[in-house]
Amino acid sequence: MVRRGRDLLMVYSLKTRILENKKILPDFYEMVLSAPAIAAEAVPGQFLMVKTSPTLVPFLRRPISLSRINAEEGTITLVYQVVGSGTKLMTVMTPGSEIEVVGPLGKGFTWSVKDKVVAIVGGGCGIAPLVALTEELLKAGKEVYALLGAQSRDKLLSDKYFIELGAKVMIATDDGSFGRKGFVTQLLEEVINTTRLDQVYCCGPLPMTKAVVKLTKEALVPCQVSLEERMGCGVGACLGCVCKVRSEEGSLTYKKVCHDGPVFTSSEVIFDD
Amino acid sequence: MVRRGRDLLMVYSLKTRILENKKILPDFYEMVLSAPAIAAEAVPGQFLMVKTSPTLVPFLRRPISLSRINAEEGTITLVYQVVGSGTKLMTVMTPGSEIEVVGPLGKGFTWSVKDKVVAIVGGGCGIAPLVALTEELLKAGKEVYALLGAQSRDKLLSDKYFIELGAKVMIATDDGSFGRKGFVTQLLEEVINTTRLDQVYCCGPLPMTKAVVKLTKEALVPCQVSLEERMGCGVGACLGCVCKVRSEEGSLTYKKVCHDGPVFTSSEVIFDD
Amino acid sequence: MINLAVEVAGIKVKNPVMTASGTFGFGREYSKFYNLSLLGAIMVKGTTLEPRLGNPPPRLAETPAGLLNCIGLQNPGVDAVIKEEIPWLSQYDVPIIVNISGHSLEEYGEIALRLDGVAGVAGLEINISCPNVKHGGLAFGTEPQMAADVIRTVKDKSKLPIIAKLSPNVTDITEIAKAVEAAGADAISLINTLLGMAIDIKTRRPVLSNIVGGLSGPAVKPVAVRMVWQVARAVKIPIIGMGGIVSAEDAIEFLLAGASAVAVGAGNFYDPLAPLKVIEGIKAWLEQEKIADIRELIGAVKIC
């Protein structure tokens, strides 16, 4: 065993047991891990760096959000979309075997006691971390609008589970194969027009995120966005994953998505066009 | 499908189905593949180049001999020792999945109708290809002495199977945990002293091979040896796997273990000391 | 109909996918896997004036996503190549590019002379970069003046298209590229192998008999792509890109960087069908992207 240092430790580098790893949609898998230490400390919006291969390729670990955090059972759930070599290798891992992960990493979503009505806006695999968030928000007694978007019905994550949880679910698909035809941002626009939202939480593709930030800014609703950037270390050491932000003094600077995020206040992030 | 060329094709590059992959000794595994095309053409002593990973690491394929060739059932059996990263990755492959192989490769063992009494001398994982050879030799009506060596009992391959086949089995282990304590070459010496051998077939670690070549040379018994060398292509194109031989004109030259071997007449090979 | 044909150094190839010298022998071995006429061109094993035995084994060492080699130019010599290998390979409908190496300018000249006019030979690739042979490789390829001298010498002796194959083990690849262009090279091949070393910690000896060897395979691809890109902006002659290509995506990366054609080297070991898969993969990708002519990709990387 590696001796631990003097600091208060909140990040683990562990081999965890895979309890489940199953296809939930044509391109999506759900993996349940036994990781009591991580489950005990993690908050929604945080992520893991996952080693996807026993060899040196892929060399880098893959950042995957915590989709569900079950502290009682000591489990965490990852929902991942198969997009390239790393996620492809994850699909062949079998329950019972081990997977190396580092986490919980980053700064998660936050909420305040004053918030009453909130909306989560998720697109594609960005819906994954919003599941854990919604669980917490509902536990905390908020009224939650869950606005979910996907290209098509067979790419829509977790809609049933959001309903079960008791969120007010609204759905949009690009091709109209399920819910409203169009973008999830149109749903948000409607909700904003009819309801006073105290907070919006957003995770999804960049164009969606930009649109959500614009809408919430205009409506003066506070908004938290979860960003993605290519990661090296995932812990804040390599400066690989920066995004542009406005510093407190107003000047332009970089923050680390892995360490200062992935969740940022929408007002601080600067998007290039 | 890749279009095949005009030449008579005898080498295949295939995805084959794994039928079995099980541990047979602490360090050894046996893998059975469904590969009718290869099984139909292969001869004992030939080998496959096996892709051990779906990623770019290990980059090179691993040469593994055909340990059994079952043309009727269209299967081939590999017996491999876990020594490094490639063979380790092979151990986790599951029946039902596929493995990419190229083969059958190289020049195998030969025998002549005139040979009556022969001996196979195998050490460590070198015993593997001698199984297929012994099957053929017995089918061809030869009397076969099977001299098998290993470091210890738990590293001795296939001894029972050789007995079942009907070979005259003699065993030596370095530590005396099974059979004679000592080297398999001592067994050969005895057999040579008591029996007129028409041919010796040898596959094992280099020191063993050298000793067998020396003994058979002194006794004027023809001997075929299977050699190992690091391989790049496995097919004769890269010139990576050469061994020193005496050419027909007597000068020193290089031959390709993968293409001109792995089986050589002991008289042509030149061993460095 | 999608056009895959390109022209490099005046050599017309039906597709831009070649096999790299030293990884494909003289074609015989891979002819057992597929019809060699499907290839864009074949660059045969490095050929020298006299037969060479090469270095003793071990000649190969595997490294992460790559391999080191110190074959040391084992080959039967130019006369045997002309007599036995070229005629055999000529049965296929595929341009043969002979890769040549020499100990001296005179040797380079002499080999070029002997190969000039040999039926079936479409061009010469001049290896001024092989790091394995003390007096035939490194020196020529790492100094612009020397590199230019070699190219001028072979140009003098041969009417064949001359492709200069550059070593990546230099501070400024564009300097060498410009020198060989000025000396008359019709095209540039790059990269040859990076000089590397591996030590077996058990025996405490170098893994390779020659101590050092040439690194190739996917590990070196980023260096190769960078050099192709740099050279493409520095010279006007076409480039044959190589270094770690195993897939169509890899090949397209080289084309975008500025290569007019590519070669699969160590990728042949990874998968004997790699060159074919690259060709078919490029075709499929062009279809998908609705690109009618592969030449649209050459140097098409967008820099903004």
Added chain:
Amino acid sequence: MINLAVEVAGIKVKNPVMTASGTFGFGREYSKFYNLSLLGAIMVKGTTLEPRLGNPPPRLAETPAGLLNCIGLQNPGVDAVIKEEIPWLSQYDVPIIVNISGHSLEEYGEIALRLDGVAGVAGLEINISCPNVKHGGLAFGTEPQMAADVIRTVKDKSKLPIIAKLSPNVTDITEIAKAVEAAGADAISLINTLLGMAIDIKTRRPVLSNIVGGLSGPAVKPVAVRMVWQVARAVKIPIIGMGGIVSAEDAIEFLLAGASAVAVGAGNFYDPLAPLKVIEGIKAWLEQEKIADIRELIGAVKIC
């Protein structure tokens, strides 16, 4: 008792395993994983005179068994490093080596001057090799005279041990090594990253914002081992070897090649506990091989 301690450039380290500059920040992040006092030394992020923002994202691209980066020396500037980072890191019992970079000789000199005598700083690593910043990197490290000038300048301004960090993007690494030795360098670090490039074929753009970047990770290990071996035979000052180390076996390979110490760089990303595993693995290996003192391994590769 096995001795793991070595001395490099007058810096005594309890074991030869350091963390490479730019891959370990200023230590804060990895202090959440283990006690930093377990390390041989820490080379902190490249530090410049003024704060630098670095290049825009994307700054990373994964490659086969490696990665490209174009961070571009984002750092808070030498004064902030002295004020905020060094004092924090000094709480650990581990030598701190500050990696510095400048646009000009004057800048190198000025940074060295400011760091001279700062409590906790054990030595300076002079980055004359960073390929990312146009006016601070490549030029200095690729020309022996310029490299020597930088080293002489910082030697002049600082009594700290001076470690010259060399770029591998040169024709002859021994030439540069000899030049910095002659200029007074107390040790040599190598290698920095190899210049590479990756292109996203979908967008047809370079993956990195800076077009090219530095390649590191296991892919480059053979090149790094080769250079350590070459330099060890060319100079008398000690070498800190790095390039692709992820395991104890890798580290031992560098020691055998001639390095007196090693650094884990990108290996930290592969496994945050990599440096500890390397230390423990070396110890276990020495035990198994019955070697009492790690210094027996340094340069012990057998060439015959």
